Amino acid sequence: MDPRVREHAxxxxxHSIDLQPGDNVxxxxxxxxxxxxxxxxxxxxxxxxxxxxxxxxERAERAYLRAAGEDAEFETPEHAxxxxxxxxxxxxxxxxxNVTELSDVPPATIGAHKRATRPVxxxxxxxxxxxxxxxxxxxxQLAGMSTEAYENFVWDAVGLDWAEQREHQDRxxxxxxxxxxxxxxxxxxxxxxxxxxxxxxNDHGEHNxxxxxxxxxxxKESVEGTVHFDMPxxxxxxxIRGARLTxxxxxxxxxxxxxxxxxxxxxxxxxEGSRYLGELGIxxxxxxxxxxxxxxxxxxxxxxxxxxxxxxxxxxxGDENERNESAEHVDMIVDMSEESTxxxxxxxxxxxxxxxxxxxxx
Amino acid sequence: MDPRVREHAxxxxxHSIDLQPGDNVxxxxxxxxxxxxxxxxxxxxxxxxxxxxxxxxERAERAYLRAAGEDAEFETPEHAxxxxxxxxxxxxxxxxxNVTELSDVPPATIGAHKRATRPVxxxxxxxxxxxxxxxxxxxxQLAGMSTEAYENFVWDAVGLDWAEQREHQDRxxxxxxxxxxxxxxxxxxxxxxxxxxxxxxNDHGEHNxxxxxxxxxxxKESVEGTVHFDMPxxxxxxxIRGARLTxxxxxxxxxxxxxxxxxxxxxxxxxEGSRYLGELGIxxxxxxxxxxxxxxxxxxxxxxxxxxxxxxxxxxxGDENERNESAEHVDMIVDMSEESTxxxxxxxxxxxxxxxxxxxxx
Numbered sequence: 001m002d003p004r005v006r007e008h009a010x011x012x013x014x015h016s017i018d019l020q021p022g023d024n025v026x027x028x029x030x031x032x033x034x035x036x037x038x039x040x041x042x043x044x045x046x047x048x049x050x051x052x053x054x055x056x057x058e059r060a061e062r063a064y065l066r067a068a069g070e071d072a073e074f075e076t077p078e079h080a081x082x083x084x085x086x087x088x089x090x091x092x093x094x095x096x097x098n099v100t101e102l103s104d105v106p107p108a109t110i111g112a113h114k115r116a117t118r119p120v121x122x123x124x125x126x127x128x129x130x131x132x133x134x135x136x137x138x139x140x141q142l143a144g145m146s147t148e149a150y151e152n153f154v155w156d157a158v159g160l161d162w163a164e165q166r167e168h169q170d171r172x173x174x175x176x177x178x179x180x181x182x183x184x185x186x187x188x189x190x191x192x193x194x195x196x197x198x199x200x201x202n203d204h205g206e207h208n209x210x211x212x213x214x215x216x217x218x219x220k221e222s223v224e225g226t227v228h229f230d231m232p233x234x235x236x237x238x239x240i241r242g243a244r245l246t247x248x249x250x251x252x253x254x255x256x257x258x259x260x261x262x263x264x265x266x267x268x269x270x271x272e273g274s275r276y277l278g279e280l281g282i283x284x285x286x287x288x289x290x291x292x293x294x295x296x297x298x299x300x301x302x303x304x305x306x307x308x309x310x311x312x313x314x315x316x317x318g319d320e321n322e323r324n325e326s327a328e329h330v331d332m333i334v335d336m337s338e339e340s341t342x343x344x345x346x347x348x349x350x351x352x353x354x355x356x357x358x359x360x361x362x
Numbered sequence: 363m364d365p366r367v368r369e370h371a372x373x374x375x376x377h378s379i380d381l382q383p384g385d386n387v388x389x390x391x392x393x394x395x396x397x398x399x400x401x402x403x404x405x406x407x408x409x410x411x412x413x414x415x416x417x418x419x420e421r422a423e424r425a426y427l428r429a430a431g432e433d434a435e436f437e438t439p440e441h442a443x444x445x446x447x448x449x450x451x452x453x454x455x456x457x458x459x460n461v462t463e464l465s466d467v468p469p470a471t472i473g474a475h476k477r478a479t480r481p482v483x484x485x486x487x488x489x490x491x492x493x494x495x496x497x498x499x500x501x502x503q504l505a506g507m508s509t510e511a512y513e514n515f516v517w518d519a520v521g522l523d524w525a526e527q528r529e530h531q532d533r534x535x536x537x538x539x540x541x542x543x544x545x546x547x548x549x550x551x552x553x554x555x556x557x558x559x560x561x562x563x564n565d566h567g568e569h570n571x572x573x574x575x576x577x578x579x580x581x582k583e584s585v586e587g588t589v590h591f592d593m594p595x596x597x598x599x600x601x602i603r604g605a606r607l608t609x610x611x612x613x614x615x616x617x618x619x620x621x622x623x624x625x626x627x628x629x630x631x632x633x634e635g636s637r638y639l640g641e642l643g644i645x646x647x648x649x650x651x652x653x654x655x656x657x658x659x660x661x662x663x664x665x666x667x668x669x670x671x672x673x674x675x676x677x678x679x680g681d682e683n684e685r686n687e688s689a690e691h692v693d694m695i696v697d698m699s700e701e702s703t704x705x706x707x708x709x710x711x712x713x714x715x716x717x718x719x720x721x722x723x724x
Contacts, residue, residue: 024441031393034421041422045429050439055417059396060403067407077412079386082444 001035004155008132008209009039013047015162016130016206017089021048024086026127028054029093033134036093052083056092058101065105065113072109074116084123092124094296095134099142103238107266114327115271121327125313132158132209133296142234143292150292157210157287157297165212166204169284171357172214172349176200179344182218182280184227184305186340191225191247191307193218193280197318203300212285212300217316218277218307220324221250227307229332234293238263243332245309251275252309268309273326278312281305281331282342282350295331303337303353363397366517370494370571371401375409377524378492378568379451383410386448388489390416391455395496398455414445418454420463427467427475434471436478446485454486456658457496461504465600469628476689477633483689487675494520494571495658504596505654512654519572519649519659527574528566531646533719534576534711538562541706544580544642546589546667548702553587553609553669555580555642559680565643565662574647574662579678580639580669582686583612589669591694596655600625605694607671613637614671630671635688640674643667643693644704644712657693665699665715 013019025044029037037053044051068074084090102110114121133139133154140150176182180196198217205211226246233240242258252275257264268275285300292298299306310328317323336342342350349356375381387406391399399415406413430436446452464472476483495501495516502512538544542558560579567573588608595602604620614637619626630637647662654660661668672690679685698704704712711718 022437024439026441029417031396031417031419034393034419037417037419037422038425041426042429045426045431045434048430048434050437050441051422051426052439052442052445053417053419053422055391055393055399055415057393057396057399057415060399060413060415063400064403064407064413067404068410069407072407072410075384075412077386077414079388079412079445079448080414082448083414083441086441086444 013043017128023049023088026090030096033093033095089128111270118327162205183343188228194222215281217312223247223250231333270328274328276324279308306333375405379490385411385450395455395457451490473632480689524567545705550590556584577643579674585609585612593695632690636690638686641670668695
């Protein structure tokens with residue numbers, strides 16, 4: 001086993017989910033991540049935690065969803081719900097032998113299934129959860145990289161000094177927390193929103209590993225303007241390119257995409273909440289220096305912002321504000337490296353990717 | 363995918379667990395059985411059942427158990443228990459890439475973990491459950507067979523005409539049901555027990571696939587005599603050979619083995635119930651014509667009987683009798699093909715493997 005696998009497992013257990021003796025843990029991963037599973041089980045045994053492994057197989061998922069058909073009426077799987085309701089911690093390892101495995105499942109079926117399983121997702125988010133990545137040849141291929149180069153990329157991003165990163169990101173949190181108006185401009189993008197009353201969180205590798213962003217929730221009906229997402233969105237094996245969303249009173253009233261617009265439409269039509277933003281995030285992890293078609297990494301890239309349609313994380317929404325609820329949460333990225341600004345309450349806090357608190361800000 | 367995999371899945375779903383719309387199903391299997399998992403998920407989607415997959419990995423299990431150590435105090439994993447308590451049906455697919463994966467886990471650790479997880483096992487046995495096999499190179503190797511020959515062996519055994527088999531076996535059920543004294547003699551084996559008040563069941567491929575036995579529970583304290591198990595017991599990667607148990611008042615008072623006696627001792631020392639018999643079974647599946655070091659098949663072989671120390675199946679124990687309870691259930695086989703008899707209430711019902719209701723009985 002590569003020694004970085006055990007280091008990765010230690011970061012998950014000690015930093016991300018803060019595993020305690022007696023914790024009931026669910027580890028959900030595909031077979032290809034077996035080494036990481038073994039390392040995690042070793043730590044569970046060492047710490048006196050109780051692991052249950054779920055097998056995430058997109059081949060099986062595809063077979064199930066296609067057989068259920070386009071008109072399927074899915075039920076909430078009560079046994080999966082009971083499992084997560086009794087769990088203290090969850091580790092989801094993203095991976096798999098073929099990232100396009102779900103490419104021939106009708107988007108409507110995927111949407112219907114997501115709606116039915118939302119209580120399960122919600123219960124999982126009530127545990128100490130961590131979503132992480134195991135490097136596989138399929139994900140290397142998606143990124144256009146050799147497997148070894150991709151392994152280095154993943155383990156470098158995961159192996160960051162998280163204490164130092166937290167401090168760096170905290171400077172951006174200070175700028176957003178307590179602020180009201182945010183305006184983001186870049187190319188065809190010009191969007192305004194309020195974040196008043198909502199909390200800005202510092203993602204330093206807890207729920208997401210790698211971490212490396214600060215994020216908050218827009219006030220639900222405050223979003224106005226147009227966003228052109230100039231980086232692709234890779235979704236259920238399909239690539240949405242050039243997505244463009246227009247917001248009025250927070251709601252997406254117009255949308256288009258240069259490629260796979262129907263997939264975008266499927267996402268927006270999932271439920272009422274999937275037409276509202278649930279997240280505004282600012283990518284600050286400069287160890288992630290390339291786009292790899294993998295949102296867990298891409299949204300953390302330096303010089304980017306991302307917005308997610310769909311579910312808002314409860315911890316970002318203030319008591320006075322309505323939380324946007326949805327079975328969806330789809331992040332989309334805007335490149336901020338050139339001719340771009342982020343303004344907070346009228347003041348430019350980032351220009352062309354450089355923050356106001358950095359030396360080369362002008 | 364081999365078409366026999368889909369046939370196997372159909373037998374599981376339609377015959378073994380009688381899957382109904384809305385059933386919450388748990389499918390527990392190692393990655394190597396992926397084809398069967400895909401076929402089962404297809405059928406779940408088709409029938410409107412809700413699958414959850416558990417990943418059975420002995421590599422991870424080994425890492426967990428070894429890290430927990432010999433003195434580990436395991437807890438019942440409440441989340442696993444909740445999962446099974448809310449499940450309607452369970453399919454456990456036995457398989458794996460290396461059958462000796464647990465060979466360097468201390469037997470005491472395995473025993474302690476089994477005790478702690480017994481409520482989970484009990485909850486699983488309350489569902490409509492099926493234990494079956496996926497043919498892998500590792501199991502072929504264990505049996506000393508080529509992978510293709512082993513695949514044929516497994517799918518032939520699984521693909522039996524179960525209606526016909528049920529009828530054949532029912533003749534033996536009639537002889538045992540309502541009977542009292544059973545005596546089994548073969549070589550060094552001479553053991554007597556009562557089955558009075560207990561029920562004899564006809565295993566025609568429901569809980570076990572393949573099926574092919576009739577089985578009951580001895581009255582707990584009635585077992586007297588010595589059994590020499592002349593077929594090996596393959597247990598957690600170790601082979602117990604020549605096991606010999608001596609019973610007084612139902613309890614094992616003396617035991618020995620020609621090889622791996624310590625493993626046998628570990629089994630017997632699991633708990634109080636692991637020193638009593640929980641099952642007497644008669645193998646009647648003549649499609650299983652060779653010993654393959656796999657109890658799921660071996661105990662069904664024609665011309666054999668088997669006895670299990672440990673837990674008795676509740677459905678075999680009459681209301682008037684005490685059920686033997688244990689975290690263990692270990693089957694051991696006696697070859698009955700030569701110089702052997704089964705007597706029921708003083709009458710020989712099988713001689714040298716041939717039943718009294720068969721033409722060539724003498």
